[in-house]
Amino acid sequence: MYRVGIDLGGTNIAAGIIDDNYQLISQASLPTGAFRPWQEMVNDLGDAVDMALQKAGLTAAECASIGIGSPGTCDSERGVVVRAYNLGWFEVPVCETLHDRFGIPVRLSNDANCAALAEVVAGAAKGRKDVVMVTLGTGVGGGIIIDGKIYAGMRSAGAELGHTVLVMDGEPCSCGRNGCWEAYASMTALIRQATRAAEAHPDSLLARQETLDGVSIFRCIDQGDETAKAVVDRWCEYVAAGLTDLVNALAPEMILLGGGVCRQGERILAPMREYVADHCFGQRQGAIPVIAAAALGNEAGIIGAASL
Amino acid sequence: MYRVGIDLGGTNIAAGIIDDNYQLISQASLPTGAFRPWQEMVNDLGDAVDMALQKAGLTAAECASIGIGSPGTCDSERGVVVRAYNLGWFEVPVCETLHDRFGIPVRLSNDANCAALAEVVAGAAKGRKDVVMVTLGTGVGGGIIIDGKIYAGMRSAGAELGHTVLVMDGEPCSCGRNGCWEAYASMTALIRQATRAAEAHPDSLLARQETLDGVSIFRCIDQGDETAKAVVDRWCEYVAAGLTDLVNALAPEMILLGGGVCRQGERILAPMREYVADHCFGQRQGAIPVIAAAALGNEAGIIGAASL
Numbered sequence: 001m002y003r004v005g006i007d008l009g010g011t012n013i014a015a016g017i018i019d020d021n022y023q024l025i026s027q028a029s030l031p032t033g034a035f036r037p038w039q040e041m042v043n044d045l046g047d048a049v050d051m052a053l054q055k056a057g058l059t060a061a062e063c064a065s066i067g068i069g070s071p072g073t074c075d076s077e078r079g080v081v082v083r084a085y086n087l088g089w090f091e092v093p094v095c096e097t098l099h100d101r102f103g104i105p106v107r108l109s110n111d112a113n114c115a116a117l118a119e120v121v122a123g124a125a126k127g128r129k130d131v132v133m134v135t136l137g138t139g140v141g142g143g144i145i146i147d148g149k150i151y152a153g154m155r156s157a158g159a160e161l162g163h164t165v166l167v168m169d170g171e172p173c174s175c176g177r178n179g180c181w182e183a184y185a186s187m188t189a190l191i192r193q194a195t196r197a198a199e200a201h202p203d204s205l206l207a208r209q210e211t212l213d214g215v216s217i218f219r220c221i222d223q224g225d226e227t228a229k230a231v232v233d234r235w236c237e238y239v240a241a242g243l244t245d246l247v248n249a250l251a252p253e254m255i256l257l258g259g260g261v262c263r264q265g266e267r268i269l270a271p272m273r274e275y276v277a278d279h280c281f282g283q284r285q286g287a288i289p290v291i292a293a294a295a296l297g298n299e300a301g302i303i304g305a306a307s308l
Numbered sequence: 309m310y311r312v313g314i315d316l317g318g319t320n321i322a323a324g325i326i327d328d329n330y331q332l333i334s335q336a337s338l339p340t341g342a343f344r345p346w347q348e349m350v351n352d353l354g355d356a357v358d359m360a361l362q363k364a365g366l367t368a369a370e371c372a373s374i375g376i377g378s379p380g381t382c383d384s385e386r387g388v389v390v391r392a393y394n395l396g397w398f399e400v401p402v403c404e405t406l407h408d409r410f411g412i413p414v415r416l417s418n419d420a421n422c423a424a425l426a427e428v429v430a431g432a433a434k435g436r437k438d439v440v441m442v443t444l445g446t447g448v449g450g451g452i453i454i455d456g457k458i459y460a461g462m463r464s465a466g467a468e469l470g471h472t473v474l475v476m477d478g479e480p481c482s483c484g485r486n487g488c489w490e491a492y493a494s495m496t497a498l499i500r501q502a503t504r505a506a507e508a509h510p511d512s513l514l515a516r517q518e519t520l521d522g523v524s525i526f527r528c529i530d531q532g533d534e535t536a537k538a539v540v541d542r543w544c545e546y547v548a549a550g551l552t553d554l555v556n557a558l559a560p561e562m563i564l565l566g567g568g569v570c571r572q573g574e575r576i577l578a579p580m581r582e583y584v585a586d587h588c589f590g591q592r593q594g595a596i597p598v599i600a601a602a603a604l605g606n607e608a609g610i611i612g613a614a615s616l
Binding site for chain 1 (some may be wrong): 381390416438452454459462463468471473474475483546549550552555556557560587589590593595597
């Protein structure tokens with residue numbers, strides 16, 4: 001049995017077909033062209049699906065379902081993208097529209113939920129039941145898997161893990177609240193923390209970088225810069241404090257971290273694990289989950305969407 | 309069909325029998341006598357069950373199961389109380405011991421989980437599927453119900469909602485971490501906040517109380533004391549900030565608050581609801597749950613345990 005997955009991003013629409021083993025057998029993409037009328041954009045979603053089907057030599061009727069991973073708030077029950085600021089989408093009935101075109105079931109979930117599901121069905125958390133995935137990117141995204149299924153709560157609005165508080169009344173967050181985890185643990189936050197440290201330490205290597213990003217900050221550490229090291233050490237604590245909350249609240253078997261920064265591997269994962277073990281309920285006797293990097297990378301979105 | 313519930317507390321062992329309608333048809337209690345050898349204490353649990361059975365005119369064989377709600381960390385799968393500091397219990401095989409005596413299935417969960425379950429089967433959240441219960445007492449206890457069942461995660465260690473961070477590196481918490489929600493939102497925290505305010509405002513009515521507790525602080529407000537009002541207003545924000553996190557992370561249909569302070573009703577619930585609506589993801593368009601006081605009071609422990 002084949003399934004279709006669509007990873008809808010702010011830049012690209014990627015569609016793909018997976019087989020019974022969650023292997024991608026074909027893929028196609030089109031530019032998203034955000035902020036056009038939604039009907040045009042959903043039409044392009046359909047065209048990307050047709051392209052992927054054609055490459056695989058399949059028709060829609062030979063597929064069990066189409067799944068869509070979309071940014072923003074998605075109501076899985078109604079099949080509607082409620083609000084996706086970076087697409088300019090509000091109340092877009094994407095499932096109904098694609099169902100009318102292809103005649104097979106169409107399902108929808110948030111992209112972070114899809115990434116988490118992909119890791120459980122085919123990635124680093126394969127076979128696990130209770131898993132939380134945290135993506136460290138421009139923001140901090142979350143996906144909660146309970147008993148092998150996406151848990152998103154009422155109107156699929158849950159798993160906004162980046163928007164739980166780390167420092168009440170602290171740094172302003174994009175969501176309008178202050179002190180959210182995202183405002184301390186995202187890459188945006190890391191870069192802001194590095195920028196401030198560079199200003200405070202004009203003699204540091206950090207202060208002499210042309211641009212501060214997730215690559216240059218770590219390169220400074222490689223070159224022995226103490227200022228950069230202190231920034232990243234503290235940032236790891238911010239990330240790990242939120243992970244500790246997830247351990248105490250949900251006691252998952254596994255926490256997976258996603259986002260490009262995870263390519264830094266053990267240099268960030270090891271201190272985070274230490275922090276969690278020191279701070280979680282019951283400390284080292286507590287229910288400490290496996291904490292690891294996600295495995296699937298760019299394909300997670302399509303695989304997860306197809307698995308909805 | 310009848311079921312037996314045991315609410316094991318630091319002071320009393322309360323056992324009771326419920327019928328199909330979750331009505332308590334008999335009840336019995338014995339002093340806990342904490343810190344005795346666990347075999348003696350578990351024997352008293354059994355004696356309390358026998359007393360409740362006798363009052364109801366039933367035998368154990370006429371009951372479907374025995375459920376135990378215990379303080380501390382309980383491993384429901386193994387039926388073992390892993391750690392309950394206020395009983396002096398470590399790795400107590402309570403289910404096996406009572407099963408040997410009564411010959412019917414014996415189940416175990418944390419007391420906060422039992423209270424949450426009771427509200428879902430027979431209380432303020434009757435018929436709801438995704439519910440979080442927060443008990444504001446000496447500490448801040450949590451119970452998570454997902455799809456109508458207790459969710460406690462790996463080794464039943466989850467739902468320690470009081471031990472998620474509100475102010476990173478903030479007030480010391482009993483769990484060994486700093487800045488936990490419990491360290492700001494418990495009654496212990498409220499009293500500490502009131503004590504500090506009384507010291508800072510020696511002319512306040514608050515400063516002239518013989519003892520500061522959950523009753524006298526609110527009485528000061530009734531008598532027009534601005535210092536007491538400011539303390540409680542801020543405490544409501546601390547509670548509500550944690551509730552907002554629960555909304556963003558879990559999007560439950562309902563959040564129930566338990567603990568004696570909930571007798572203050574709308575004077576604390578109304579400002580908490582306002583805070584959540586102002587701060588949750590999507591603000592007033594967000595997935596705002598019903599926020600209400602728990603309904604079952606003292607009987608919740610037995611009813612929830614019996615419903616395991």
